[in-house]
Amino acid sequence: MYPIMKRFSLLLLFVAFSGLSFATTDFFRVMFNRNGDQEATIGWNQVSGDSAVVYWGKEDLAPNRFIEYPNLAPVVHANQYKGMDNRFVRLSNLEPNTAYYFVVKDSDGVSERYWFKTTPDSNTSRLSFIAGGDSRSRREARTQGFKMVGKLAPHAILFDGDYTDIDNSTKWKFWFEDYKASYTEFDNRIIPIITTRGNHEQSNDCLIKFFDCPDKKNVYNVTMGGDLVNIICLNTEIAFGGTQKKFLEETLIEHENFLWQIPMYHRACRPHVNWKMKMRGVKQIYKKWIALFEKHGVRLAIECDSHITKVTWPIVKGKTKGIEDGFIRDDENGIVYAGEGCWGAPLRVPDRIRSWTRDAGKINSFKWLFVSNKEIEMRTVEYMNADSVKGLTDETRFDIPTNINLWSPPNGALVTINK
Ligand SMILES: [Fe+2]
Structure with missing residues (x-):
């Protein structure tokens, strides 16, 4: 025993005096x-x-x-x-x-x-993003999601709100613990995160105090790839008009020369879970934001909150015959709405499907985007088998790992969004 004890004591001494x-x-x-x-x-x-x-x-x-x-x-x-x-x-x-x-x-x-x-500053480089949210309470699913992030080596995570269910210290510690799954296996590489507030964050303080969010109302924008993409982080828990709408219009105008502007906000404009149609945001997003998105050439919006997976066809706001819930399919000018938050929250059944819904399902998943100066490729990743997926590298990050589970609904696993 003695030599072992001695070695242990020496190790403690080393740690104490080395400052490590x-x-x-x-x-x-x-x-x-x-x-x-x-x-x-x-x-x-x-x-x-x-x-x-x-x-x-x-x-x-x-x-x-x-x-x-x-x-x-x-x-x-x-x-x-x-x-x-x-x-x-x-x-x-x-x-x-x-x-x-x-x-x-x-x-x-x-x-x-x-x-x-950091991201490349040229629009000739492609960018890879994971977009999703609603990681609320099922820790196993949430952790698998973060593990899959590490495997796919994206340039950034676009996290669209509802980190925890009850927003207390214990739940946030669990969240940060689970977030580590995105980097602990990969030599402590941390994938940068861009954050948006959800309705389970009880105040704007969460993003400011946990992520150093640059705006007290959590309304801000992040550019990447030179003039390739402007991510616009909006807040569906505060007034939709007023200063938020003003900021939205200003950033859309300021970045009009950018190839893509992608708004990200928590509550969906047209939730694919029926009872969510009563929630705030349904009227307000439609009334205050959609016309601005359409006027300034937005082609993709990221939404969350309903705990289902959905992708719409490109759609526009309309008043003409053939509209459903205020929208109509328009492949030429429309916006694809993708969501709606399955990163560990209890799953629901999408029970409000429209003529312009491309596909919807009840699956643990997030969106995986490849953004280039010509198109956005979007896939939905079912992340639960993250343990068996071979990790990508910066050199292979636009490859599809052989055993990855991509959601393959009737209208196809790959959604291509053109300029
Ligand atoms: Fe939510």
């Missing part, structure tokens, strides 16, 4: 909050210790070499919220399409080494 300890920080996250080509925000939970700073750079250096990282970023936003001590650093003037490595150094030690990658 992995237990003081947790729940790392990376956000694209404005421009994924040049900026990123790093957040974490400070469990103990103080005076935290981030050491970062382009070279992959182990935690014990933290001093060799060329850059130092101070905490610019800290808050105590729902049982966590959230700290954030904001990195800017980053190089596009570049891996950045980082550690957190505090009074207690140095974190593990994490990394992320």
